[in-house]
Amino acid sequence: MSEAQEFKYIGQRTVRPDGFDKVTGRAAYGADLTLPGMIWGKTLRSPHAHAKIRSIDISKAEAHPDVMAVATFKDFVTLQSESIAAGEGSADVLDLAKNCLADDKVLYHGHAIAAIAARTEQAAKDALSLIEVKYELLKPVMDVEDAMKEDAVVLHDDMFTAGYEEKPARASNIATRVEMKMGDVDAGFADADVIVEREFRTPTAHQGYIEPHACTVTYDEDGQSMIWCCTQGHFDVRTSTAKVLGMELSKLKVVASEIGGGFGGKTVIYQEPVALILSKKSGRPVKMVMDRDEVFIATGPTSAAKLKAKVGIKKDGTITAMQGWMAYEAGAFKGSPMMPGVMTMFTPYDCPNVLVEGFDVVVNKSKVAAYRAPGAPQAEYAAEMVINELAEKLGMDPIDLRLKNAAKEGTQTIYGPKLKKVGLVECLEAAKNSPHYQSALPEGQGRGLAAGFWFNVGGQSSVTVNMNTDGTGTIVEGSPDIGGSRASMQMMAAEVLQIEPKHLKPIIADTENLPYSQGTGGSRTTFATGMAVIEASEKVVAQVKERAAAVWNVTAEQVDYADGVVRNTAGEDSMTLAEVCKGAEKTGGQISGSANINARGAGPSFAVHICDVAVDQETGKVDVTRYTAIQDAGKAIHPGYVEGQLQGGAVQGIGWALNEEYIFNEDGVMENPGFLDYRIPLASDLPMIETIIVEVPNAFHPYGVRGVGESGIIPPLGAVGYAVGNAIDRKVEELPCSPPRVLALIQNG
Amino acid sequence: MVSVVYEAPDSIDGAISLLANADVPAKVLAGGTDLIIQTNGSADVSRLFVDVKKIAGMLDANLSAEGLDLGPSMSCAEFTAREDIKKVFPGLVEAAYLIGSTQVQGRASIGGNLCNSSPAADTIPALLVNGAQCVIAGPGGERSVAAEDFMTGVGRNCMEKGELLKTIHLPTPAANTSDAYLRFIPRTEMDIAVAGAGVSLTLDDSGTCIAAKVAIGAVAPTALLVSAAADALIGTKLDDDALQAAADAASAASSPISDRRGTAGYRKQIVGVLVKRAAKIAATRAKGN
Amino acid sequence: MxxxxxxxxxxxxxxxxxxxxxxxxxxxxxxxxxxxxxxxxxxxxxxxxxxxxxxxxxxxxxxxxxxxxxxxxxxxxxxVSSGDGLHVIQEKFLEHAALQCGICTPGIIVSTKALLEENPNPTEEEARYYLAGNLCRCTGYDKIIRAVMDSAETLRGGA
Structure with a gap:
């Protein structure tokens, strides 16, 4: 599709179909399932950031009357290194297993070592102290700079940097080095009138979902098993868990509970295989729910990063060269989102000469997980800060500078393809015309603006639409609903079936009721699963036409379908959808449509944010006074939930820019593993988040959809960072802009 | 293993008897907002919880000509809703309002804040500048301790085994006196004070400060009364130089640590800023009185 | 024990x-x-x-x-809801799309009900501070606050 379409249901603000359960407390989340005979599992975690495990003695724990099972790494099957789909990328199955329960080394404060199942949660927790672990302490390696030093303590003595032509002679903490380039940056910088080069740092930050990881599992005597858990991708939980336990996929059913936030962090396994071991050993269903401190120390976070950005520009505002360098912390095992950082860093700009180098570095922190546009916020923060400084140096409006160099259809990306039709220019124009940008900055405040780019992904989605005999239907999908996606599935099916959305009930099927579906991530659900819903619904319409044609003895081509009614164009006959469904018994059996697709053509979503801040010059405290988020949705299926994605992404980014950071002591122990001192934004911290939805349709989706879940977290780092610098007349290079750091900048320059 | 015994006596004597005769660590349970978290965090716990909320007077506040007699377990939510108290001790009320969320205010109390004896407790500086007296009941009878002598260290206070905080008494302030409390936190709510400052001022008709008390929190093992800061204000019309001198005196008197909530250097600076700002607010209020 | x-x-x-x-x-x-x-x-x-x-x-x-x-x-x-339907606050949360994942929603609705019983006509700032102890990581609070303010208005109108 390309031009604007007329829609009957798309674009309305319907009430989400799962809403009633969620406002009444009836919706069942990860920790809400209790099974008969169920017992509780708890995890023993490392108090040390880096140590060899000399021995684990579980005999006292096993002998305790309350304890019904104990699990350690030895209970996993013997595994070989193998890359499997996990989270929003791939992971080594051996690393996955070693992260669920440590093998011979603990690699971060909080690393799981063993687990105990007992009759009550408290009894399991109490019994953990009966497990005796002997450690040989090693020096913790807590940031990329230390980790990359020649003489650094090495976390994995079998890790040799990938990405060089020859395998390095020595093991290293650098897992991978990547370089991407196009054109000639040296020539580009030689052409420039002004060059700005700066170095930046971003902190370790957590997704901060309010629901802790939780699961309830059963392992039956015949080997049939079930996992109920809160996850963004239950099919991937099945793959990973089956792999580390050596199970056939057909023996393991995974049911996705309602999920209390994920943001990328609930895409990998932690407790699930451990709980199954405990269930197998005890013969009981087992529930495991993480405490909040466990969530902070042992799951998530995203990479802390060190970055450099250098951009050259002509006096007329033409960018001539862009160069970047970045080192991302992966945590204990390789696999930071450095690669998407490299790919996205300068993509909002149409520049022929670009060079970016990236390093994926292991450190003694928990293994990072995907976090909303993984890797992009850090890299684009560095780029956007430098672009703003260049605009300031040239005396040019920062939007005009961006418009002059904006990526558009045909722009060559550093990672290969040329961009298809994208909406950056439209977003920038909307920003320029916004009430916010048109208003004068209040005296004493600072303003910042930044753009953001995220690819979005497509991928595999399986959907079946089953029609009932009264003409209502069930949409059976495999994408856990994290933010209202059932509503958009319902509306897209309604649009095809031409019946009111409320007659269609979307459900998230378990892994036995549908073929594989990728998880909810990469902003793919409304795009890819939506595409499958549309295709499955179209198959229903085709069948409805065929059935009516058979009744009327005409060809299906002679039958029209509109407004929920089939009409015989060769005669006067008509039937409602309900009548066709009611008669299905006599026309060939019940009606349903399935689409198992691998969606291609995800359209990138660009975002532009504007931020005003007031800074207390005596304390360094920053107050966001006004904020506007502008983003290309392609087509907003449910504008309310699209705005919600823009606002939620913006506020997570504001938190990251202002106060969120992991604080470690010198032994590598996290000192703020709770919402008291890991400070996510509060209702009282914020103004309303103004939104502007831009709609530049994605030609590869029938309704023009682009995913909107992720891009919104990218611009806040630069927009807030620059606004703070603007308010205090300083350059902000390190996030977060916490009060002590801002006050130091004010006082020391 | 966890083993908690819960008792809810209906008299002071009953509470004292339970506390004095306990053979495991005995804790007074008021709002529980600190105690329950501290207990949940431990794997090996034997505790006697003595819930004092059923004892007459523990949840009451009486304002009279002699001053305020505050039942130590009255919830902050109830306390801050008392307009009569707010008129006389606005600084103490705003300190109580700053403790935790609405939910925490529904349970937390000024007595609990005092007895938990955190250096960062918001109400303690406000109690200090108002000359609060802590009435402590114990097996040997009652005794009264000045609020500034109550805390003896981080998480420690002067109460002996078997003792219970019965009442907090604040004398009626002199004419043209008022107070203010400010704290600094990174967000707008929900954080523990990085630094705090309470100020009480008495002005004469010309606007000259004739009496002052300045207390600082979260910048030393206990909240402190800083007489040098008060002296810097007394005899002045609270001009910028006087305020700055008080701020500098407060910074100098502080001995903060660096932790996840702030560095020592930062806290030292900020506490001065808070003293300056709180003094201005207290002065405005005193003029209004 | x-x-x-x-x-x-x-x-x-x-x-x-x-x-x-x-x-x-x-x-x-x-x-x-x-x-x-x-x-x-x-x-x-x-x-x-x-x-x-x-x-x-x-x-x-x-x-x-x-x-x-x-x-x-x-x-x-x-x-919060009675047998014959949702409470106004619950309806307004749905109408304003004031929840995404929904895990914080029960707590926020209970808090909002308490707020509006104490203060039927809160300012936006009062609502934001009253609810500061209810963390939401999905919405950025914008739509929650709109739903709260709209609930307040509707409940006042209905009183």
């Missing part, structure tokens, strides 16, 4: 339960009474997902002991 017998009232209905003296009200609601509408996000009073009312006062149920509710009135999310 002997359990303690507690007689209380939850959402206006008499309720009895046995609990360990160290169990929190949240543990009792979720694990003993199977009232899982009240959620646990932190267990330390920092997130508000477990908000309930205790004798009409908003509290975190993770910071109340089960034994303390002897003779008390407890209000949970399960008691």
């Amino acid at each position: 002997a359990k303690t017998h507690v007689t209380t009232s939850i959402n206006g209905e008499p309720q009895e339960f046995l609990c360990e003296p160290g169990d929190t009200l949240l543990d009792v609601l979720r694990n003993d009474l199977n009232m899982t509408g009240t959620k646990e996000g932190c267990g330390s009073g920092d997130c508000g997902a477990c908000s309930v009312t205790l004798n009409g006062r908003l509290v975190c149920s993770c910071l109340v002991l089960g034994v303390e509710v002897e003779g008390a009135e407890v209000g949970t999310i399960e008691g």
Whole structure:
């Protein structure tokens, strides 16, 4: 599709179909399932950031009357290194297993070592102290700079940097080095009138979902098993868990509970295989729910990063060269989102000469997980800060500078393809015309603006639409609903079936009721699963036409379908959808449509944010006074939930820019593993988040959809960072802009 | 293993008897907002919880000509809703309002804040500048301790085994006196004070400060009364130089640590800023009185 | 260790339960009474997902002991809607798309009800500060605050 379409249901603000359960407390989340005979599992975690495990003695724990099972790494099957789909990328199955329960080394404060199942949660927790672990302490390696030093303590003595032509002679903490380039940056910088080069740092930050990881599992005597858990991708939980336990996929059913936030962090396994071991050993269903401190120390976070950005520009505002360098912390095992950082860093700009180098570095922190546009916020923060400084140096409006160099259809990306039709220019124009940008900055405040780019992904989605005999239907999908996606599935099916959305009930099927579906991530659900819903619904319409044609003895081509009614164009006959469904018994059996697709053509979503801040010059405290988020949705299926994605992404980014950071002591122990001192934004911290939805349709989706879940977290780092610098007349290079750091900048320059 | 015994006596004597005769660590349970978290965090716990909320007077506040007699377990939510108290001790009320969320205010109390004896407790500086007296009941009878002598260290206070905080008494302030409390936190709510400052001022008709008390929190093992800061204000019309001198005196008197909530250097600076700002607010209020 | 017998009232209905003296009200609601509408996000009073009312006062149920509710009135999310439909606040949350994942929603609705009973006409700032102890990581609070303000207006109009 390309031009604007007329829609009957798309674009309305319907009430989400799962809403009633969620406002009444009836919706069942990860920790809400209790099974008969169920017992509780708890995890023993490392108090040390880096140590060899000399021995684990579980005999006292096993002998305790309350304890019904104990699990350690030895209970996993013997595994070989193998890359499997996990989270929003791939992971080594051996690393996955070693992260669920440590093998011979603990690699971060909080690393799981063993687990105990007992009759009550408290009894399991109490019994953990009966497990005796002997450690040989090693020096913790807590940031990329230390980790990359020649003489650094090495976390994995079998890790040799990938990405060089020859395998390095020595093991290293650098897992991978990547370089991407196009054109000639040296020539580009030689052409420039002004060059700005700066170095930046971003902190370790957590997704901060309010629901802790939780699961309830059963392992039956015949080997049939079930996992109920809160996850963004239950099919991937099945793959990973089956792999580390050596199970056939057909023996393991995974049911996705309602999920209390994920943001990328609930895409990998932690407790699930451990709980199954405990269930197998005890013969009981087992529930495991993480405490909040466990969530902070042992799951998530995203990479802390060190970055450099250098951009050259002509006096007329033409960018001539862009160069970047970045080192991302992966945590204990390789696999930071450095690669998407490299790919996205300068993509909002149409520049022929670009060079970016990236390093994926292991450190003694928990293994990072995907976090909303993984890797992009850090890299684009560095780029956007430098672009703003260049605009300031040239005396040019920062939007005009961006418009002059904006990526558009045909722009060559550093990672290969040329961009298809994208909406950056439209977003920038909307920003320029916004009430916010048109208003004068209040005296004493600072303003910042930044753009953001995220690819979005497509991928595999399986959907079946089953029609009932009264003409209502069930949409059976495999994408856990994290933010209202059932509503958009319902509306897209309604649009095809031409019946009111409320007659269609979307459900998230378990892994036995549908073929594989990728998880909810990469902003793919409304795009890819939506595409499958549309295709499955179209198959229903085709069948409805065929059935009516058979009744009327005409060809299906002679039958029209509109407004929920089939009409015989060769005669006067008509039937409602309900009548066709009611008669299905006599026309060939019940009606349903399935689409198992691998969606291609995800359209990138660009975002532009504007931020005003007031800074207390005596304390360094920053107050966001006004904020506007502008983003290309392609087509907003449910504008309310699209705005919600823009606002939620913006506020997570504001938190990251202002106060969120992991604080470690010198032994590598996290000192703020709770919402008291890991400070996510509060209702009282914020103004309303103004939104502007831009709609530049994605030609590869029938309704023009682009995913909107992720891009919104990218611009806040630069927009807030620059606004703070603007308010205090300083350059902000390190996030977060916490009060002590801002006050130091004010006082020391 | 966890083993908690819960008792809810209906008299002071009953509470004292339970506390004095306990053979495991005995804790007074008021709002529980600190105690329950501290207990949940431990794997090996034997505790006697003595819930004092059923004892007459523990949840009451009486304002009279002699001053305020505050039942130590009255919830902050109830306390801050008392307009009569707010008129006389606005600084103490705003300190109580700053403790935790609405939910925490529904349970937390000024007595609990005092007895938990955190250096960062918001109400303690406000109690200090108002000359609060802590009435402590114990097996040997009652005794009264000045609020500034109550805390003896981080998480420690002067109460002996078997003792219970019965009442907090604040004398009626002199004419043209008022107070203010400010704290600094990174967000707008929900954080523990990085630094705090309470100020009480008495002005004469010309606007000259004739009496002052300045207390600082979260910048030393206990909240402190800083007489040098008060002296810097007394005899002045609270001009910028006087305020700055008080701020500098407060910074100098502080001995903060660096932790996840702030560095020592930062806290030292900020506490001065808070003293300056709180003094201005207290002065405005005193003029209004 | 002997359990303690507690007689209380939850959402206006008499309720009895046995609990360990160290169990929190949240543990009792979720694990003993199977009232899982009240959620646990932190267990330390920092997130508000477990908000309930205790004798009409908003509290975190993770910071109340089960034994303390002897003779008390407890209000949970399960008691917000009546038999014949949703409460206005619940309807407004749906209408304004004021929830995404929904895990914080029960706590925020319980808190909003408490707010509007105390203060039927809050300013936006008052609403934001009253709800500061209810963390939401999905919405950025914008739509929540709109739903709260709209609920307040509707409830005032209906009074």
